[in-house]
Every structure is written in structure tokens, then in C-alpha cells.
Amino acid sequence: MISFRNVKKSFGPKAVLKGVSFDVNDGEVFFIIGASGVGKSVLIKHLIGLLYPDDGEIFLDGEEVSRFDEERMYPVRKKCAMVFQHSTLFDSMSCVENVMLPLKKHKGMTDKEARDDALKRLKQVHMREFADRFPSELGDGMRKRVAIARALTLDPTYVLFDEPTTSLDPVSARRVDHLIRELSDTVGVTSIVVSHDLVSIFSIADRIVMLYQGQVKMLGTRDEFRSTPDPIIQQFINGRAEGPMET
Amino acid sequence: MAALAAASSASPPASPGFVHGLGGGLLETAQTAGGMTLLLVRVVSRLVRLQFDRQELMRNLYKMGVKSIPIVIVTSLFTGGIMVIQAAPIVKRYAAQGLLGWAAGFGTLREIGPLLTALMLSGRVGANNTAELGTMVVTEQIDALRALAIDPISFLVTPRVIAFVTTLFLATLYADALALFGAAYAGYGLLDVEPRVFYNGLTSGLLTLSDVGVGLVKSVVFGVVMSLASCHFGLTVQGGAPGVGRAVNATVVASAASIFILDYFVSFSL
Numbered sequence: 206m207i208s209f210r211n212v213k214k215s216f217g218p219k220a221v222l223k224g225v226s227f228d229v230n231d232g233e234v235f236f237i238i239g240a241s242g243v244g245k246s247v248l249i250k251h252l253i254g255l256l257y258p259d260d261g262e263i264f265l266d267g268e269e270v271s272r273f274d275e276e277r278m279y280p281v282r283k284k285c286a287m288v289f290q291h292s293t294l295f296d297s298m299s300c301v302e303n304v305m306l307p308l309k310k311h312k313g314m315t316d317k318e319a320r321d322d323a324l325k326r327l328k329q330v331h332m333r334e335f336a337d338r339f340p341s342e343l344g345d346g347m348r349k350r351v352a353i354a355r356a357l358t359l360d361p362t363y364v365l366f367d368e369p370t371t372s373l374d375p376v377s378a379r380r381v382d383h384l385i386r387e388l389s390d391t392v393g394v395t396s397i398v399v400s401h402d403l404v405s406i407f408s409i410a411d412r413i414v415m416l417y418q419g420q421v422k423m424l425g426t427r428d429e430f431r432s433t434p435d436p437i438i439q440q441f442i443n444g445r446a447e448g449p450m451e452t
Numbered sequence: 453m454a455a456l457a458a459a460s461s462a463s464p465p466a467s468p469g470f471v472h473g474l475g476g477g478l479l480e481t482a483q484t485a486g487g488m489t490l491l492l493v494r495v496v497s498r499l500v501r502l503q504f505d506r507q508e509l510m511r512n513l514y515k516m517g518v519k520s521i522p523i524v525i526v527t528s529l530f531t532g533g534i535m536v537i538q539a540a541p542i543v544k545r546y547a548a549q550g551l552l553g554w555a556a557g558f559g560t561l562r563e564i565g566p567l568l569t570a571l572m573l574s575g576r577v578g579a580n581n582t583a584e585l586g587t588m589v590v591t592e593q594i595d596a597l598r599a600l601a602i603d604p605i606s607f608l609v610t611p612r613v614i615a616f617v618t619t620l621f622l623a624t625l626y627a628d629a630l631a632l633f634g635a636a637y638a639g640y641g642l643l644d645v646e647p648r649v650f651y652n653g654l655t656s657g658l659l660t661l662s663d664v665g666v667g668l669v670k671s672v673v674f675g676v677v678m679s680l681a682s683c684h685f686g687l688t689v690q691g692g693a694p695g696v697g698r699a700v701n702a703t704v705v706a707s708a709a710s711i712f713i714l715d716y717f718v719s720f721s722l
Contacts, residue, residue: 255595275603282601293596296587307600355600 206231207252207363207397212261212271214247221247223419224261234389234396236406238441239416240452245399246290248416249365252397253285254278265363283311286361290368292348294340300351301327301336307358326354330384346377353384364388366398370405378402382409403442407431415441418451484706487688488680494605495613495680503603504610512615516577520623527572528627531564532556532634540642549645553653556635558663565628566667567715570674573620574707578682581612582703585686586696594687609683616679617672624671628664666722673714678707 207229214222221244229235237245250256251263254273263271270281294303304323308314314322327333330350340348349369356364366385370378386409388394400406406413407427415422415430415438423430423438430442440448498504535556543552585608588594597604632654639645685699685706 250595253599255598275598279601279603282599287596287599289592289596289599291592293592295593295596296591297584307602310600310602359601 206264206266207395208262208264209248209251210262210264212248212251212258212263214244214251214256214258220419222258225416225419225421226261227414227421227424229395229397230412231395232389232393233411234385234398234409236410236413237397237399237416238401238406238413239422240441240450241401242452243416244419245416246367249287249367249397249399252365253282253287255287283359284361285363285365286356286359287365288349288352288356288367288369290371292340292345292352294348294351294355296340299337299339300332300343303340303351304355304358307355311359323354323358326358327351330354331380346373349373349377349381353381357388361394363395363397366396366400368399368401370400370402375404378405381405385409403444406442484681484684488677488684491605491609491680491684491687492676495610498603498606498610499614503606504614505607506611508607509611509614512611513618515580516573516615517619517622520573520576520619521626523572523576524569524623524627525630527568528565528630529634531568531627532560532631532636533638535559535564535631536635536638536642543643543645549639549643549649550653550656552639552643552645553636553650554656554658555653556639556650557632557654557659560631560635561628561659561663561667563667563715563719565631566624566670566674567711569624569627570620570671570678570711571708573616573623574678574711575704577616577619578678578703578707579700581616581679581682582686582700583696585609585683586689586699589687589689590692590696604687609687612683613676613679616682617675620671620675620678621668624667628667666718669722670715670718673718674711677710677714681706681710 208227210226212222212225213220221242225244225248237248239245247256251258251271252265254270254275258271261271262269265281265285270278273281294300295306298306301320301323304326305314305316305319308319308322309316312319324333324336327336330353332347332350332354335343335347335351340351343351353369364385369381369385373381382405385396385398389396389411398405398410410427412424412426413430414424417437423433423435425433430438433439436448437450439445440450536552539552539555543549543555585594588608594604594608597607636647636650639650640647682703685703689695689699691698
């Protein structure tokens, strides 16, 4: 279980998170939504120590992790993988080498063992035939699938997806949605997904939290979001340009 | 009194430009020196525990060392030739052909070899290091490494520092030999000094192994500082692609300045 407790973060004079608190239950697909710049990606980066909060606490399986130094953060990162918005594959390595890297580093596999394992994982995301291509030779969707395969190499309990379907074609986007749902249903992985993609949100989310002006605006299920009369939430989930929402 | 105060407050305040600029420059220099020192401590702590990626080390040795061989060959051969051209009038005037080997060797081994090799590699390898690491920072690849529980200092920085120092050390040795070879044949072509006579000048006892040692010590000192500077500026890039450009520029300038300053101090102390 993951708990954010009154997390605050500012960048210079700009307060991005002004006291965010919510829990994420084990095994669920949990979406964080909100306007651009509201601090969704900033929030999930706090969980694995890529950013540190100015105030507040973050609990992972009952352990307060927000003040861990870099070395103590490594076990947290093995348990809690992240797929970045822009895939962030290593340019100097082929796709299969990208997936092999954590296997060699953390599972002590030889080159051959790691390659065999990596190829299996690439097959699961339909990227087996592009294994020896370099990231620069692939499209956004393909890179994202390789990034997902790489993130799953250490068999994490939690996976953080930062806008996994942004810039993907609709078919690739739905494949990624399907993969996220499947991870939760079959392996029990807890997924925290930062997204603007309304189709994804309303097709695979178990619960959703909406951030607005640095705070939690609403936390609930898909049905609760659909049925709420709150005009700001209705404007956001219906994608209307006109309304009370300040961006 | 009131009129005096009013007049004093009406006069324009002293321009803070110079002091502000000086203070800012000093702070920036202190920040860079501090950052490089911290990086050195981190690299040494990984080295002591043998925590560095061997494959990355081999990749960097190839990229920095093997790929630099052609440019080292060309510049070293011509450097040796230039030494002889500069010495030619004096050698002719005093018929000091026997000293040509010593003169070329002294300058090359102690000074020109390590200095020019370091300057060449600062442009070729140092700038490349900064650009590569800087691009990894702005594209979040460093964060991705950290998210995979892989230490960027062990994986990226330490192998680069080892490879840079090793490359510069070996390249200096290689450049020394090639420059002397170039000087010997330039002496033969321009001054009719037989390579055997040139060789005798080198080994007559005026030059010792310590002259080679001084140059090699310099190459190691230059290598440590240049590699740390290139990694430091790469890892602290801010501001996207223009930031990478600024960092590369800072690396080249800082490396060149450091080479000359350190050369002075090492020459003075050895």
C-alpha cells in the first residue's frame, strides 16, 4: 500500500503541491488526473526519490520513504518501477540491451541468460522483432512498449506510469491500457497512472484522484467521477474549453 | 542637514555591475570546484569498492582511446617536426647537431607531449563526454537509470574517469614516441642529422627517465581534472539543448584553462 500524507513541494516561488494526501490500495489501477502543470508527475517522482518533498510523508508498505538517501532508495526502486513519459530508453543501447541492463545488474544474469530473458519480455509487448534496433530507429509507441518491458524486468510490486498513452496512436494506446489492466488482474501489480487520456481513465481505472491547484479535488471510482455534479470535474472529464476550471 | 540628506539620496547609487559580476564569477567558480571535488569523492568511493561497470569501461576505452589514435599520430608527428624547424637556426649556427636529440626530447617529453595530447583530447573526448551526459540529463535518461536502481556514478561516471585517465596516459606515451620519431626524420630531412646521431643525443645522459616521468605525471593530473570537469558539466546541465551547448563550451574552456594552470604547478613542483 502507498500513502501520501500532506505532501508539499515548491519550485522556487511556485508552490506545486500544497498538501496532497491519499492512499493507493494493493493491486489496483489508480489514475492521477489533472490539468497540465498541476504536479502529477512531480508527485509520483517523490515516491522513488527522484524528487524530495518540502514537507509531508510518503509510506510504501508501511515504511516512510520520503527521506531515504540514494542508497536506501534502491530497494524501493526495485519494488516500484517507473515508465517515464518520454520512454527514456538509453540511446547508446539497442532495445534488447536496454531490457538486459537491469537483469544483468540486479539478477546477476550472464549476457546470454539476460538476452534470452529480455527477448521473452520483448515478445510479451510485441517488440521481439525489433530487439536489435536502436531507440532512435523506433516510433514513440514502440519505444514506450520497450520501456514498459524494461520497467517490468525486476518484477516490481508497483509500477508508476507517467502518461503512458500520450503521443501513441489509438491502437497502441489501447494495447498499453490492456497491458496495465492485465498486470493488475493476473500478476497483482499495483499501477499508478498519470494520464490525461479520458478513454484510458474510464476504461481501466479502479480509482481516480484528481489534483487541482496543488490539492486533491476528488478521489473516487469511475462512476463517482461520472456522476459528481462538481462543475470543475465535469469540465475536465468532458474536455470542455469553457467552464470554471482555472489552468 | 535635510538638504544634504536629500542631495545624497538623489545622487545615483554606485553601480553594482563590477562587484556583482566579480562575486557571481567567484561563486560560480567555487560551485564548480566544489561540485568536481564531490564528484571526485564519489568516484574514489566507487573505485575503492570496485563498483564500476566493466562493459562501460571497455566501451569508453575503445571510444576514447582507439578512436583517438589517428589524431594523436598526425599531431605528434608534426609536433616533432615543428620542434626541429624551430631549433634549426640555432643548431646550424652553432653546429650543435649532437644536441638536437636532447633539445627535442627535453621539450617533448616534459612539456609538449602531455600538453598537446591533453588539449587534443579535451576537445575530442571531454566535449563528447559532456554532450553525452548532458543529453542523458535533459532526456531524463539519468533519472531512468536511478529509477532502475542503477547508480549513475558507478555506471557512467567512474568508467569514464578511468578510461579518460588511462587514455591520456597511454596517448601521451605514444605521442612522445611519435613526436621524437617525427623530430628525428625532420632533423634528417632539414639538417642532415642522422637518426643515429639524434638517438645518441636522446640517450647521452642529459635526458633521464624522470623527464618521461614528469610528462606522464602531468598526463595523469590533466586526465583526472579533465574527466571530472567533463562529467561535472554534463551532469549539471540545465535548460535543454542550449544548456548542453553551454556545458560543452564550459568543459572546453575549463579544461584548457586547468591544463595550463596545472602544468605550471606540476612543472614548478617536479
